[in-house]
Amino acid sequence: MQHLPKALMLVAALAVAGCTNPNRFGAGADGAGGAGMGANNGVTSGVLPGSVDDPTSTAYFNQRVGDRVLFAVDQSSLSAEGRAILDGQAQWLTTNSDYMAVIEGHADEQGTREYNLALGARRANAVMEYLVSRGISQSRLKFVSYGKERPLEVCSTEACYSKNRRAVTVIAAGSLMG
Amino acid sequence: MTKRAMTWLMLALALVFAGGMQVSSLSAQEPLRLEIDRGIVEPMPVAVPAFVAETPGAEQFAEDISRVVAEDLVGTGLFREIPRDAHISRVSAFASPVQFADWKAINAQALVTGAVSTDGAGRVVVKFRAWDVFAERELGEGMQFAATSEGWRRLAHKVADQVYRRLTGESPYFDSRVVFVSEVGPKDDRQKRLAIMDYDGANVQYLTDSASIVLAPRFSPNGNQVLYTSYQTGFPRIHILDVGAVQSRILQANEGTMSFAPRFSPDGSRVVYSMTQGSNTDIWAMDVASGATRRLTSTPAIETAPSFSPDGSQIVFESDRSGSQQLYVMPAMGGDAQRISFGEGRYGTPVWSPRGDRIAFTKQNQGRFHIGVMNTNGSEERLLTASFLDEGPTWAPNGRVIMFTRETQGAQGASALYSVDISGRNLRRVRTPAGASDPSWGPLQ
Numbered sequence: 001m002q003h004l005p006k007a008l009m010l011v012a013a014l015a016v017a018g019c020t021n022p023n024r025f026g027a028g029a030d031g032a033g034g035a036g037m038g039a040n041n042g043v044t045s046g047v048l049p050g051s052v053d054d055p056t057s058t059a060y061f062n063q064r065v066g067d068r069v070l071f072a073v074d075q076s077s078l079s080a081e082g083r084a085i086l087d088g089q090a091q092w093l094t095t096n097s098d099y100m101a102v103i104e105g106h107a108d109e110q111g112t113r114e115y116n117l118a119l120g121a122r123r124a125n126a127v128m129e130y131l132v133s134r135g136i137s138q139s140r141l142k143f144v145s146y147g148k149e150r151p152l153e154v155c156s157t158e159a160c161y162s163k164n165r166r167a168v169t170v171i172a173a174g175s176l177m178g
Numbered sequence: 179m180t181k182r183a184m185t186w187l188m189l190a191l192a193l194v195f196a197g198g199m200q201v202s203s204l205s206a207q208e209p210l211r212l213e214i215d216r217g218i219v220e221p222m223p224v225a226v227p228a229f230v231a232e233t234p235g236a237e238q239f240a241e242d243i244s245r246v247v248a249e250d251l252v253g254t255g256l257f258r259e260i261p262r263d264a265h266i267s268r269v270s271a272f273a274s275p276v277q278f279a280d281w282k283a284i285n286a287q288a289l290v291t292g293a294v295s296t297d298g299a300g301r302v303v304v305k306f307r308a309w310d311v312f313a314e315r316e317l318g319e320g321m322q323f324a325a326t327s328e329g330w331r332r333l334a335h336k337v338a339d340q341v342y343r344r345l346t347g348e349s350p351y352f353d354s355r356v357v358f359v360s361e362v363g364p365k366d367d368r369q370k371r372l373a374i375m376d377y378d379g380a381n382v383q384y385l386t387d388s389a390s391i392v393l394a395p396r397f398s399p400n401g402n403q404v405l406y407t408s409y410q411t412g413f414p415r416i417h418i419l420d421v422g423a424v425q426s427r428i429l430q431a432n433e434g435t436m437s438f439a440p441r442f443s444p445d446g447s448r449v450v451y452s453m454t455q456g457s458n459t460d461i462w463a464m465d466v467a468s469g470a471t472r473r474l475t476s477t478p479a480i481e482t483a484p485s486f487s488p489d490g491s492q493i494v495f496e497s498d499r500s501g502s503q504q505l506y507v508m509p510a511m512g513g514d515a516q517r518i519s520f521g522e523g524r525y526g527t528p529v530w531s532p533r534g535d536r537i538a539f540t541k542q543n544q545g546r547f548h549i550g551v552m553n554t555n556g557s558e559e560r561l562l563t564a565s566f567l568d569e570g571p572t573w574a575p576n577g578r579v580i581m582f583t584r585e586t587q588g589a590q591g592a593s594a595l596y597s598v599d600i601s602g603r604n605l606r607r608v609r610t611p612a613g614a615s616d617p618s619w620g621p622l623q
Contacts, residue, residue, distance in 0.1 A: 076457065102412075109585070112526040112540050112569050113393060113616070114439045115496065115503055117414065118452065118459035118480040121436060125457040144413050145436060145454070149391050154365040156566070156587035 056096055058171040065092050069127060071165040073108075076122035078130060086127060089169050090134035103127045104168045105145040106152075108161035113147060120145030120167075127167040210288060210310035210317060211347055221258035222287050222345070224251055225311075227269045228262065229292035229304065239302050239327070240294040243334040246378075247290060247306075250338035250352045253378065254579075255604030257345075260286050272305065281311045288317070290341055300326055304333045308341050317344040331380055332623070339622070351574040352377060355620045356581065357395040357404050357421075358595060360384065361613035365591055370615075372406060374421065377574075377619065379609030385424055394570070395419075396441045397620040404618075405429070405440040405449060416440045416451055418466075430464060430471075437462075439482045443490050443510075450474070450484040450493060461495055463511075474512035485529045485537075486510065487554070494518070494528040494537055494554075505539060507554065518556030527570050530554070531577040536600070538571035538580050549582045551600055562602040570615070575622040581608065583615040 069082035105124030107116035124143035153160035267280035272293035292306035305322040339350035369388035395406040419426035440451040479499035508515035519525040523543025595608040
């Protein structure tokens with residue numbers, strides 16, 4: 001439910017842009033990489049490179065595609081919503097093949113520190129395996145777990161916990177250090 | 179007579195009576211001995227008059243050292259200090275005969291006297307004697323310790339250790355240090371750095387900056403090295419730090435893996451730790467000198483938090499192979515693991531007691547966290563604490579006290595160190611300059 005508005009926004013953005021950029025719902029995406037920034041495309045000439053309206057930007061990835069998936073308590077299996085987000089991520093990564101990604105796994109605070117580190121790794125790895133299954137080369141992906149060390153939300157109720165149990169795909173240019 | 183003096187006199191008389199009753203139950207030959215195992219309800223009254231300054235310039239040390247000795251003893255929960263303004267006798271010279279009647283009158287069961295001198299070279303010398311007041315005799319022999327002036331607190335801890343040993347028959351723990359993670363900042367921007375301090379929170383020294391996340395430091399058996407997990411490379415890696423030189427290096431760094439939860443073997447030659455490959459976290463062992471590694475578990479479950487038995491023959495660890503976090507014991511070289519936790523809820527972070535007889539753990543049940551202890555076969559489980567979030571026990575060197583992390587809930591949640599004795603009594607917050615987590619209690623120095 002958390003992701004439906006994002007999906008709708010994405011459809012809306014694509015409709016407005018009217019271009020042939022990455023379209024997670026169907027055909028026409030291949031070979032269109034970078035078109036959003038092209039000066040030869042009058043429709044998108046107003047798009048600021050790197051802005052959220054630039055489909056090749058990380059801002060676009062983070063906000064329009066959706067950079068994160070959420071997990072149930074103690075679970076690392078992907079929900080249907082989560083898989084839909086990851087399909088979009090895979091499509092974006094396919095189109096923007098110069099980018100690498102680090103998948104960061106997280107847990108909520110209800111757990112011991114070391115177990116949560118391993119649990120965050122399970123979640124990040126579930127995302128990585130899914131992206132690989134969608135054709136992204138494993139050499140472009142790394143994962144890391146922060147356990148409960150980097151909560152986004154600070155309250156101690158399920159409203160916050162549900163947002164903290166996440167795996168975030170962080171886009172990075174160039175090679176990955178590690 | 180002032181009203182105050184009158185009150186004290188009446189109190190003293192009442193105590194003489196109470197004290198007399200206790201004396202009758204002690205045979206004159208039986209040494210004064212506090213049995214910790216029985217679970218102390220009434221702390222033993224002790225008097226620690228200000229130590230005698232024997233040289234000019236030693237006055238402050240004499241005052242401070244005797245104060246820390248008293249704090250150490252009272253901090254155990256086993257002793258109660260009789261306030262100095264209740265003392266009748268004044269100890270003005272170390273060699274003066276003890277006026278036992280004066281100490282009996284205020285019901286001091288034990289008395290600690292001492293003297294401090296300084297020399298021109300900046301050294302401080304403390305000597306002390308411990309007394310069984312009602313038996314009117316000395317407990318053990320007087321001893322003397324010397325240190326540079328910066329080490330005066332250690333001198334006090336040394337004296338308190340001796341007194342504790344003589345009064346309880348147990349090995350002590352005051353002259354020891356704790357390595358921990360110092361924390362500042364809100365929950366969503368927590369800055370963490372490694373720090374070391376005396377067991378009582380004094381003399382904090384920082385070992386890392388807060389540029390990267392550091393987790394779960396663990397002392398080596400001799401206290402000279404610390405293992406910890408750092409995100410310095412962007413990925414969790416086990417580092418080993420030389421405490422004296424404050425220099426660290428990465429111990430374990432396989433590309434594409436995470437390693438964490440390190441702990442030394444009792445002889446310091448090996449390190450057990452967790453390594454995550456893909457979705458699987460297993461326990462590995464490394465020979466520190468050669469770097470050779472060996473995999474000790476191989477289920478697809480999360481296996482972490484390994485801790486050696488003090489004889490080095492076994493390892494207790496946690497695994498969710500049954501579907502939830504539980505405790506298991508396996509041979510030190512790996513092999514069949516026996517589950518030892520069977521109560522309600524989840525069990526993690528097991529730590530074998532230095533005495534070998536118990537395992538401390540974190541238990542999570544119905545939304546609450548507990549620190550508990552159980553026998554090494556899982557029997558006689560006892561929960562010592564309960565809160566929103568207690569975790570990560572570490573044993574005092576004598577196996578009688580446990581320190582752990584307690585985090586409060588909510589947006590303003592912060593962590594602090596607490597200690598509790600293994601009977602569940604004497605829960606205390608350990609003084610730290612900022613937030614603190616992940617304590618590891620080092621050896622007696």
